[in-house]
Amino acid sequence: MICCARCGLEYPSDTKIWRCTCKGELEYQNQHKDNIPPPEGLALRPHSIWRYREVLPRLEDEDIVTLGEGCTPCVTAKWHGFPVWFKLDFLCPTGSYKDRGVSVMISHLKQMGVRSIVEDSSGNAGASVAAYAARAGMECTIFVPSDTSPAKLAQIRAYGAKIKAIDGTRQDVAEACQKAVEEDGSGETFYASHNWNPFFLEGMKTLAYEIWEECARSEMIPDWVVVPAGYGSCALGAYRGFLDLVNQGRLSQIPKLIIVQAENCAPIYHAYLRGEARVAPVRGTGTAAEGIACSNPIRGTEVLRAARKSDGLVMAVSEEEINSAAVKLAKDGIFVEPTSAVVGAALGRLIDSGVILENDIALGILTGIGLKAGTLTHSSGIF
Numbered sequence: 001m002i003c004c005a006r007c008g009l010e011y012p013s014d015t016k017i018w019r020c021t022c023k024g025e026l027e028y029q030n031q032h033k034d035n036i037p038p039p040e041g042l043a044l045r046p047h048s049i050w051r052y053r054e055v056l057p058r059l060e061d062e063d064i065v066t067l068g069e070g071c072t073p074c075v076t077a078k079w080h081g082f083p084v085w086f087k088l089d090f091l092c093p094t095g096s097y098k099d100r101g102v103s104v105m106i107s108h109l110k111q112m113g114v115r116s117i118v119e120d121s122s123g124n125a126g127a128s129v130a131a132y133a134a135r136a137g138m139e140c141t142i143f144v145p146s147d148t149s150p151a152k153l154a155q156i157r158a159y160g161a162k163i164k165a166i167d168g169t170r171q172d173v174a175e176a177c178q179k180a181v182e183e184d185g186s187g188e189t190f191y192a193s194h195n196w197n198p199f200f201l202e203g204m205k206t207l208a209y210e211i212w213e214e215c216a217r218s219e220m221i222p223d224w225v226v227v228p229a230g231y232g233s234c235a236l237g238a239y240r241g242f243l244d245l246v247n248q249g250r251l252s253q254i255p256k257l258i259i260v261q262a263e264n265c266a267p268i269y270h271a272y273l274r275g276e277a278r279v280a281p282v283r284g285t286g287t288a289a290e291g292i293a294c295s296n297p298i299r300g301t302e303v304l305r306a307a308r309k310s311d312g313l314v315m316a317v318s319e320e321e322i323n324s325a326a327v328k329l330a331k332d333g334i335f336v337e338p339t340s341a342v343v344g345a346a347l348g349r350l351i352d353s354g355v356i357l358e359n360d361i362a363l364g365i366l367t368g369i370g371l372k373a374g375t376l377t378h379s380s381g382i383f
């Protein structure tokens, strides 16, 4: 069943809608969810997010569209003098963590018989949706901001998707895409928006399951988990996954979530700083962290609530901090896009200011590979 987060209206899971009639965002209520086995019971499962089948939406085997997403490595690093962990989630099949959610979203759309989709994206999600649509045999059109990194556009095109480049902000791109769906009178094309789709978020929960499985083997669970946030799917997915694990008795408590935005576009941070309950839109300016340049996050208020409920915090980092963290990560062999470098920047500041202590276990999730952002990092003077 899917349920509107705003008015509570319920719909069957196979209803072809992307938001409620009240314009509220939808949530998936998994009525078939079973408890996950202990780590030793998972050893022989597939090496992908589908190893956590009990907690994912129920799908027939033939509808699952997978490229082996997830099961990404965690590596240690010395960061500002302290040992930390980085989860290299940019090693998913299309070079970003988005593949987790997209695999679940496209599988669900396949099960519903959807043959044609459109999506708007700042680049990485578009590439991911294009890849999984290609694998599912769906027609796909991706709306992108006209200043999207050329390598991301080339990747989307390579998978066979059509590209519509829109001048304007990320919000303008989303609105242009929604308008195109409304104007398509056939009703054949589905708006497969990773930011609106509730099944996408279900896939993002696997981040938490993986961290738990990896750490349970060494009997270490992180005190802090650091994530970048634009629309906040990484933060919300991790929070909900950890919450599931606590409810199942697999974890004693949720790690403190550190949610990081770019100073130049930080609506969630502004609400956090002012002690507000709701996130209001901001007018963002440019940032090298293009993947999180979101001025009006759909589930922003819930992301803010997740930070507070986990006893964590929301931060915003400067362009200088982002550049310097990207360089520092690369010098340690880890090449990520500026959007991911915000995690390193936040960790650095929290270590330097004594919030993270030497014996704390801190894990940063690195979401996007550096290879696609070459023009961007060059024009920003990072590399």
Ligand SMILES: [Zn+2]
Pocket: 004, 005, 006, 007, 008, 009, 020, 021, 022, 023, 024
């Ligand atoms: Zn509603």
